[in-house]
Each structure stands twice: as C-alpha cells, then as structure tokens.
Amino acid sequence: MRDVSIIGFGQTPVGEHWELSLRHLAAQAVLAAMQDAGIERADALYVGNMLSSETSGQHHLGALVADFVGLRGIEAFRVEAACASGAAALRAGYLAVASDAADLVIVAGVEKMTDSIGNSITTALAEAADADYETPHGLSFVSINALLMRRYMYEFGVRHEDFAGFAITAHQNAVNNPYAMFRRPITKEEFVQARMIADPINLLDSSPVADGAAAVVLCPTEQARSFTDHPVRIRACEVGTDSLALHDRRDPLFLEAGYISVQKAYARAGVTPADIDLFELHDAFTIMAALSLEAAGFARRGEGVRLAMDGSIARNGRIPISTMGGLKGRGHPVGATGIYQVIEVAQQVTGRAGANQVPNARLGMAQNIGGSGATIITTILEA
Amino acid sequence: MGIPAYWRTRAQRYALVGEVCHKCGAKIFPPRDVCPECSRPASDPFTFSGRGEVYSFSTIYQPPEGFEEFVPYTVAIVKLEEGPLVTAQLTDVDPAEVHIGMPVEMVTRKLREEGEEGQIIYGYKFRPLLRNTLTPRPSGQAA
Numbered sequence: 001m002r003d004v005s006i007i008g009f010g011q012t013p014v015g016e017h018w019e020l021s022l023r024h025l026a027a028q029a030v031l032a033a034m035q036d037a038g039i040e041r042a043d044a045l046y047v048g049n050m051l052s053s054e055t056s057g058q059h060h061l062g063a064l065v066a067d068f069v070g071l072r073g074i075e076a077f078r079v080e081a082a083c084a085s086g087a088a089a090l091r092a093g094y095l096a097v098a099s100d101a102a103d104l105v106i107v108a109g110v111e112k113m114t115d116s117i118g119n120s121i122t123t124a125l126a127e128a129a130d131a132d133y134e135t136p137h138g139l140s141f142v143s144i145n146a147l148l149m150r151r152y153m154y155e156f157g158v159r160h161e162d163f164a165g166f167a168i169t170a171h172q173n174a175v176n177n178p179y180a181m182f183r184r185p186i187t188k189e190e191f192v193q194a195r196m197i198a199d200p201i202n203l204l205d206s207s208p209v210a211d212g213a214a215a216v217v218l219c220p221t222e223q224a225r226s227f228t229d230h231p232v233r234i235r236a237c238e239v240g241t242d243s244l245a246l247h248d249r250r251d252p253l254f255l256e257a258g259y260i261s262v263q264k265a266y267a268r269a270g271v272t273p274a275d276i277d278l279f280e281l282h283d284a285f286t287i288m289a290a291l292s293l294e295a296a297g298f299a300r301r302g303e304g305v306r307l308a309m310d311g312s313i314a315r316n317g318r319i320p321i322s323t324m325g326g327l328k329g330r331g332h333p334v335g336a337t338g339i340y341q342v343i344e345v346a347q348q349v350t351g352r353a354g355a356n357q358v359p360n361a362r363l364g365m366a367q368n369i370g371g372s373g374a375t376i377i378t379t380i381l382e383a
Numbered sequence: 384m385g386i387p388a389y390w391r392t393r394a395q396r397y398a399l400v401g402e403v404c405h406k407c408g409a410k411i412f413p414p415r416d417v418c419p420e421c422s423r424p425a426s427d428p429f430t431f432s433g434r435g436e437v438y439s440f441s442t443i444y445q446p447p448e449g450f451e452e453f454v455p456y457t458v459a460i461v462k463l464e465e466g467p468l469v470t471a472q473l474t475d476v477d478p479a480e481v482h483i484g485m486p487v488e489m490v491t492r493k494l495r496e497e498g499e500e501g502q503i504i505y506g507y508k509f510r511p512l513l514r515n516t517l518t519p520r521p522s523g524q525a526a
C-alpha cells in the first residue's frame with residue numbers, strides 16, 4: 001500500500017445555516033479544501049452523509065456534489081455508516097489512494113439537519129439503531145445512550161455530575177474555534193440543572209443538531225510536499241463493527257468496535273496509547289466519551305469518567321480531548337463530524353490550532369462512532 | 384416500521400419466540416438464524432418465559448414521531464431469565480419506582496398507532512412481576 005497524506009482541508013462553521021442547502025454546504029467545504037490544497041481537479045470524490053434522504057429528500061450525493069463544485073464526470077459516491085459516515089468516507093478515500101487506484105481524492109462530509117422540524121429529526125437519528133427491535137418500542141437515539149449511561153453509573157458507582165468535565169472541557173475549547181457552534185463556556189451548575197432529554201441524559205450531556213460540511217484532500221505522501229508545506233500523514237484509518245442493537249452486544253458497556261478499530265490502528269501505525277498526543281473522540285454524549293477512552297486504552301473499565309474529573313482531558317493534561325470543542329461544543333452535523341475531527345487533529349499536529357494548540361503535538365487520533373457503537377473508525381495522523 | 388414488517392415479527396412481538404442454537408445451546412432473541420455466539424446456523428424456535436429483570440432504563444421526555452402521546456414513558460433493557468437482553472417499554476409502573484434488578488414480566492400492550500393508516504400496533508412491554516404469578520395456579524381456576 002502507498003502512504004497517504006492530507007494536503008488540504010476546508011470547513012464551514014457548524015450551526016444553523018438557513019441560507020444554505022445541503023449541496024451548497026458541501027460545495028463550500030469542498031471548494032475551500034481544493035483552494036487550500038491548490039488543486040483544480042481530482043480523481044474522485046467521496047461524500048460522507050447519514051440523513052440527506054430524511055432531511056432534504058435527496059440521495060445520490062456523490063454526483064450532485066461533484067457537479068456543483070465543477071468536477072462533473074469524476075468518480076463520486078456517498079458513503080453511509082450512520083454518525084460514522086464521515087470517517088467511513090475517509091476510509092474509502094484512503095483506500096483509493098493507498099491502492100494506487102487514484103492519486104488525488106477529495107473526501108467530504110455533509111449534514112443538513114435544521115430543515116427538519118419537531119420530532120422528525122429525532123426519528124431520523126434513531127435510524128442508526130435497530131429498526132425491528134429498538135425503535136418500534138419508542139426508543140430515541142438519546143435514550144439508547146441513556147440506557148448505557150444508567151448502567152455505567154450503576155456498575156461503576158459514579159454519579160451523573162461526575163460526567164460534567166466532558167461537557168465543560170468541550171465548551172471551554174469551543175470558545176476559541178471560529179467554526180464551533182457553542183463558543184461559550186458552561187458551568188458545573190448549568191450542567192447539573194440542564195433540561196432532561198432521556199433520563200439520565202440531559203441537554204448538556206448531548207451534542208447539538210446542526211448543519212455543517214467539511215472536506216479534506218488526499219494524495220500519496222511522496223507527492224504531498226509539492227502541494228503544501230503542511231502535509232499530514234494518515235498513519236492509520238481502521239474500522240471495527242459490532243451489533244446495531246445494544247441488547248445484542250456481549251457486553252453493552254464495552255465498545256468492542258472501538259477496541260477492534262483502535263487495536264488495528266495502533267498496529268498499523270506501530271504506536272501505543274502513550275504515543276498519542278491528543279484524541280478527538282466522539283463525545284455525542286458524555287457517556288460515549290468515557291466509553292471511548294476505555295476502549296482506546298486510556299483508562300481501565302469504569303474509569304474513563306475519572307479522566308474528566310482529574311483534568312487528564314485538558315489541553316495540558318495526559319490525554320487532551322475535544323481540543324476544538326468536540327461534538328458537544330463544535331457541534332455534531334452527523335455525517336460531517338468525522339471529517340471535522342480529522343481536520344482538527346491535522347490542525348493540532350501541524351501546530352496550527354491557534355489558542356487551543358496542544359503543546360508539541362505530533363501524533364493525534366480521531367475516532368468517529370456510528371450509532372451506539374456499531375461502527376467505530378479510528379484514524380491516526382502525524383505531521 | 385410498515386405493516387408487513389409488523390406482520391413478519393408477530394411471533395416475536397406477541398410471544399417472545401426466539402431461537403436456540405443446538406450446537407452451543409445459546410438462547411437467541413431476537414431471532415437471527417445465525418448463532419451470535421458460535422456463528423453457526425440456528426433456527427430452531429424457542430419461546431421465552433417472558434420473565435426477567437431490568438438491566439437498565441430511561442424515561443424519555445423528547446420522543447420520536449408517533450410516541451408523543453405517551454411522554455414521559457420509560458424504556459428499558461430487560462435481561463430475560465434465559466439470558467438474552469431485550470429492549471422494550473415498561474408499563475403499569477411509576478417511573479420513580481423503577482430500578483436496576485427489578486423483576487419484570489412480559490405483557491402485550493399497544494405500542495403505537497401507525498401514521499395516517501391508523502393501524503394499532505401491539506407488542507411486548509414489561510411490567511413489575513406480579514407476586515401471584517410466581518406460583519402455578521390451581522388447576523381449573525380461571526386465569
């Protein structure tokens with residue numbers, strides 16, 4: 001396989017883009033990435049997206065986006081893996097370049113969520129779960145995570161407020177990210193008193209519904225320096241899977257797919273958790289941050305939440321997370337999130353994260369989770 | 384979920400019919416025809432007792448479409464006494480009294496009314512285990 005690098009990226013601010021449609025969101029990010037990489041053509045375009053059919057009545061995003069960025073004719077298609085669609089598209093692009101099938105590949109993630117009103121977006125998001133045996137019983141996606149959180153609190157003897165550090169850290173880091181949705185800090189008191197969504201998960205445990213698009217450009221590492229002074233090597237991009245339904249898991253409190261993808265990624269990159277300088281994890285809900293830290297080997301089982309209590313996840317801590325706001329603070333336009341994460345790691349390892357720079361960051365990891373953990377994709381990047 | 388899909392799963396929704404693997408003995412619910420433990424074919428029907436205990440639970444305040452009339456309602460993962468976990472709503476119980484480990488039993492209840500067509504969909508929910516179901520009824524006595 002050929003070594004693959006990121007040579008450019010672009011992102012829209014995450015938020016409520018009433019003036020932008022799905023296609024124009026995607027086009028803004030792709031055009032920004034092409035400009036950043038200094039390219040006017042590409043061999044292929046892969047688009048990560050989860051919900052366009054439900055939210056915009058639109059499938060067939062590959063050809064659509066290629067056309068609207070002036071690349072009509074190239075290979076292009078959509079990749080879907082629920083909330084991990086962005087990273088799944090990255091995996092497709094990575095394989096295309098690594099396998100010598102393409103030299104110049106654009107990978108985009110896009111989600112347009114705010115056109116949907118009322119409970120329809122809640123219904124659409126629940127399609128990541130088992131449509132025969134979870135959602136017919138009235139489960140929302142939030143409540144599936146709530147079932148995990150309740151059991152975690154019970155088994156490991158922790159309180160809801162112990163998770164506050166995940167949300168507080170994310171919001172604090174979002175303040176300095178111009179692309180983040182919530183650029184204001186929150187307090188522990190606000191966290192504890194937030195409105196309940198699905199007990200015990202409240203509003204401030206949860207990442208927000210949002211619009212957004214992000215894109216990266218990939219090429220073989222040996223050509224990367226001819227495009228940019230800031231190439232970022234993809235040391236690994238690996239996928240693990242598990243059952244869709246929580247009730248089908250051998251142990252619902254352990255992210256088996258996360259463990260599989262992380263072990264494959266560590267092996268391919270030849271690194272260990274101790275080598276990772278920062279970890280952009282999938283904090284769609286605070287409980288997911290704790291479970292991700294455990295599956296990735298940064299904490300023992302039941303102790304992931306402690307990293308939020310003792311400062312380990314801060315930018316100057318042992319394993320900084322959500323350094324540009326995470327899903328909680330930056331926002332979670334689901335199919336785009338995996339690409340936002342990769343861009344944020346790329347910014348960190350090239351020393352271009354501004355006020356949120358993690359000191360001496362060289363090796364960073366991003367992890368994108370689909371559903372309640374059925375698809376987990378781990379990417380390791382190095383400057 | 385459309386009407387044909389509800390029809391296909393009627394044995395599961397009304398009677399908790401799953402499967403048993405004759406290779407490794409695993410009890411399987413929902414049925415999937417391939418044993419999740421040993422990956423071999425497993426399609427022999429097995430009817431679960433419907434008794435179990437609450438593994439985890441959550442009370443929903445922001446529902447998906449079609450469940451607005453029930454808010455707030457409590458959903459749970461129930462650990463069946465034969466081993467598998469199953470996802471369902473709890474019923475006939477004060478949400479404040481639900482706790483992990485609470486003994487429950489399956490009952491048949493209305494799940495929802497389906498869209499404009501208005502079909503009423505029934506299926507399993509779980510309620511606190513009634514004390515008098517712990518011992519068999521004397522023969523001849525009406526249920």
